[in-house]
Amino acid sequence: MYLTVIGTGYVGLVSGTCFAEMGNTVTCVDIDTTKIENLKKGIIPIYEPGLEQMVKRNVENKTLHFSTNFAKSLEKTNIAFIAVGTPMSEDGAADLQYVLQVASDIGDYMQQRLVIVDKSTVPVGTADKVKAKIQERLDLRKADIPFEVVSNPEFLKEGDAINDFMKPDRVVIGVESQEAEDQMKSLYAPFFRTQNRMISMDVRSAEMTKYVANAMLATKISFMNEIANICELVGADVNKVRIGIGSDSRIGYSFIYPGSGYGGSCFPKDIKALKRSAQQHGYTPRLIDAVEKVNDEQKFVIANKVIQHFGEDLTSKTFAIWGLAFKPETDDMREAPAIYIIKELLKRGAKIQAYDPKAMDEARKFYLKDLKNVSYFDSKYEVLKNTDALLLLTEWKEFRSPDFEEIKIQLNEPVIFDGRNQYSSLNLKEKGFTYFQIGKK
Secondary structure, three states, X not given: OEEEEEOOOHHHHHHHHHHHHOOOEEEEEOOOHHHHHHHHOOOOOOOOOXXXXXXXXXXXXXXXXXXXXXXXXXXXXXXXXXXXXXXXXXXXXXXXHHHHHHHHHHHHHOOOOEEEEEOOOOOOOHHHHHHHHHHHHHHHHOOOOXXXXXXXXXXXXXXXXXXXXXXXXXXXXXXXXXXXXXXXXHHHHHHOOOOOOEEEEOHHHXXXXXXXXXXXXXXXXXXXXXXXXXXXXXXXXXXHHHHHHHOOOXXXXXXXXXXXXXXXXXXXXXXXXXXXXXXXXOOOOHHHHHHHHHHHHHOOHHHHHHHHHHOOOOOXXXXXXXXXXXXXXXXXXXXXXXXXXXXXXHOOOOEEEEEOOOOHHHHHHHHOOOOOOEEEOOOOOHHHOOOOEXXXXXXOHHXXXXXXXXXXXXXXXXXXXXXXXXXXXXXXXXXXXXXEEOOEO
């Protein structure tokens, strides 16, 4: 098939590249000329394991193309994917201006029957707005061209997106006609060699499914973090509690690890958008509201432990940070707990030395760029020199089995604050450390 993917952000670039990998001819379109020229050279704007190699391979095979020419990209297209950003507006709702601008452009440039797919995370009812906008532009052209708007939400985990796309546990499509459903099934058929995992439904239900999936996962995280805080108060060990409840197949082990809260591009934004959508329809989503509040507070738990141990005045203290990204295997720092923790310590006069395998450029250029007393180091041991404690905030693999004797040598004091409970199974106190974790005194 000939596909056009509008938007070369995380979702658009991964989706377009994986479709090209399966033999489709894909053109990824963006208005950012610099980004497009870089992509043509194999320069990837995001870090995602395996993506760079796959992009280069498919560009060489001429199955993947990058362009700023919207009109030309639609000339042979069978299916056009809208994969632009839906940032959070001031009131918490999803901002649809970029989605609707793309819809307007499609209406201006399409020349033949087209299936338009909402791949961006959008609130219920967006497909109707996209459809209306396209039809409005076609009417201005006095063009009678058939089209259909389909919802196809993405369920990609940052850090494992290629595997998620190539071997999906499900593909959800919201369609209005059998013709569009058959076309989408044909597109995704190569991804289901052993088992059909396509789930078809109406458009509004598909739009809702994405938000509900993220809300459920966020709920599990906030629930476990609240349990961790209770465990600490009553003297229980949340890590043992987690094992005890996770063995129940109705609960499972996924997303019940206590930590410093969730971040990233999806959960925080989607929780707010779902909450706002409910409020717009006159409903108060009490559970969703609580999930968000627990997460907001959880981001300060490690900072509070540092303050309780060292005192409110941290002007003479320097802290080493392991991990800035909101999760491992990504450079994404959106809503990362590290941002909140670092700012809380800086407010009290502390100095910060930070190391992250992939996210330090993001920190320097965007998320921590205006903050003084933050310095960056090239290795996990170098960053420890002349610091008073180590704060582990992202559970990268290279932090799993460090040389604890080397850590002790480099630190001024052998103190570790573990925001991901990475070392909870180790008896670090026997190794001479003062060790703080989530959910246990």
